[in-house]
Amino acid sequence: MSTCNHQWSMVNIRSGYLVVEGCHRCKARSSFFSTEPVPPVDDYQDGEHFWTYLGSSQAVKFDLACNDCGELVSLDDMMGLMLSTCRDPSCEVARIAEREGKGTWVYVALCADSTHASGKCVSERGIKALTEYFNGNIKDPDKRIIVVPCIKCESIDTCQGVVIADTGLTEIY
Amino acid sequence: MKVSELAEKTGLDSLNEYKDKEVEGVYISDMVSDIITGAKANGILVTLQTHKSLIAAANLVDVAAVVFVRGKKPAEDVVELATKAGIGLFVTDVDTWSFAMKLNKVGIK
Numbered sequence: 001m002s003t004c005n006h007q008w009s010m011v012n013i014r015s016g017y018l019v020v021e022g023c024h025r026c027k028a029r030s031s032f033f034s035t036e037p038v039p040p041v042d043d044y045q046d047g048e049h050f051w052t053y054l055g056s057s058q059a060v061k062f063d064l065a066c067n068d069c070g071e072l073v074s075l076d077d078m079m080g081l082m083l084s085t086c087r088d089p090s091c092e093v094a095r096i097a098e099r100e101g102k103g104t105w106v107y108v109a110l111c112a113d114s115t116h117a118s119g120k121c122v123s124e125r126g127i128k129a130l131t132e133y134f135n136g137n138i139k140d141p142d143k144r145i146i147v148v149p150c151i152k153c154e155s156i157d158t159c160q161g162v163v164i165a166d167t168g169l170t171e172i173y
Numbered sequence: 174m175k176v177s178e179l180a181e182k183t184g185l186d187s188l189n190e191y192k193d194k195e196v197e198g199v200y201i202s203d204m205v206s207d208i209i210t211g212a213k214a215n216g217i218l219v220t221l222q223t224h225k226s227l228i229a230a231a232n233l234v235d236v237a238a239v240v241f242v243r244g245k246k247p248a249e250d251v252v253e254l255a256t257k258a259g260i261g262l263f264v265t266d267v268d269t270w271s272f273a274m275k276l277n278k279v280g281i282k
Contacts, residue, residue, distance in 0.1 A: 013210050060206040081209070083229035105232060105258075138235040139214040140192070140259070145233065162229040162254075166204050 004069040008133035011065040011072070018059035018079055018165060021051040029054070029114040029157070031079045033061050058166040064129045073129040078122045081147070082108040082161040091154035096146060103142045107134075108161060110150045121151035174280070176238045176261050179217070183275045184265065185240060189252050191261030194237040199281050201269060205230040212236050217281065219272055223247035225254060232258040242269045 017039035020031045030051065034040060039056040059080065064073045084106040086094040097106045109122040109130060127147050134145040153159040177193050179185075197215040202208050205226045212218055214235035220227065223245050231239055232254075238261035241247065246264055247255075255262050265272050276282075 010210055015207075058204060058206060060204075060210050062210060081229075081233070083232065107229075107233060134233055137214050139197075140194070140235055143235065143259075162225050164205050164209060164226050164230045164233070166206055167226075 002069060002071065004066060004071070006066040006071065006129070006132055007068050008064045008073075008129055008136060009067055010062045010133070012061075012063040014061050016059060016061065017056045019056045020054045022054045023049040024052055025050055026115075028117070031110075031112050033059065033079065055167070064126075064133050073126055075122075075126050075130070077111055077120070078109045078126060078130075079112050080110045080163055080165055082110055082150075082159075082163045084108050084148075084159070084161045086153070086160040088154055088158075088160075091159060092152045093148055093154075093159065096148060096152075100144070100146065104144045104146060106146045106148060108150050108153060108156075108159070109147055110156070110163070114150075114156050116151050121149040124149075176217075179276075179279065179281065180238075180261070180263055182279045183272070185263035186265070188246070188262040188264060189256040191238065191256070192259035193261075196237055196281060199273075199276055200236075201273065208236075209234055217276070219269055219276075221245055221269070223251060225251045227251075228254045228258065228260065231255075231260055236260060238263060240265055240272060242267065242272055 016035040019034050019039050022029050041053040043052045063075050084093050088094050111121045130147040150156050174196050175193050194215050198213050199217045200212040201219045203221050208230040212234045215237045218236045218239045240263045244266045
């Protein structure tokens with residue numbers, strides 16, 4: 001176990017598109033990050049899933065590295081961040097926000113698979129590093145950030161929140 | 174320089190109550206995903222974007238105030254969220270470049 005008091009910096013910052021797909025058979029949602037100049041929109045079959053393009057938004061991905069010990073935390077499993085505004089008492093994320101009270105802001109780290117069928121979500125190591133990184137850069141003594149994995153949401157499809165994404169920015173109306 | 178002083182010197186219209194923090198820099202961006210990688214704590218964010226996700230991003234990196242250029246005004250729920258976060262929201266009629274020049278003139282770099 002590391003004894004380093006990590007000083008995190010963002011590294012490997014890359015721009016691209018967050019592409020969201022849905023399976024019309026099982027209603028699962030999946031997302032991936034594409035660095036192609038134009039995001040892929042093709043429908044395809046993958047095992048039991050029939051993925052259909054639902055939309056995309058410009059997005060930025062990054063990893064975190066410690067300036068002191070050089071530890072690198074990959075955030076490949078994180079597709080985005082969402083400020084939770086959930087008030088559902090059956091949702092653990094809402095209960096965390098309620099328990100922590102004023103001045104604490106809960107952000108949900110979103111993984112690629114809304115169903116969490118595999119049991120996987122954004123890694124514990126990634127969540128810890130994200131929390132340390134954002135709190136380490138805050139100068140307001142009354143503010144604190146808690147980052148939680150989306151597997152803690154009662155249902156990521158119905159959980160209330162504000163996703164940090166540039167949805168619609170490249171669309172022309 | 175405090176946010177309130179900067180607002181007065183650059184002729185900004187205030188949209189909400191906010192924490193009057195010491196301004197430590199400026200970042201200009203119209204992409205919310207870019208804000209979390211570029212904006213810094215106690216900075217001023219200058220933008221055309223009025224979407225709520227902009228406040229979610231600004232709050233995460235502890236931005237002191239947001240200036241909407243070209244007279245853009247956010248919806249009421251956006252103002253409410255910013256007020257809860259203590260982030261000052263301001264409007265200027267001038268474009269981004271002209272406002273950047275004003276910031277430079279008052280010593281914000």
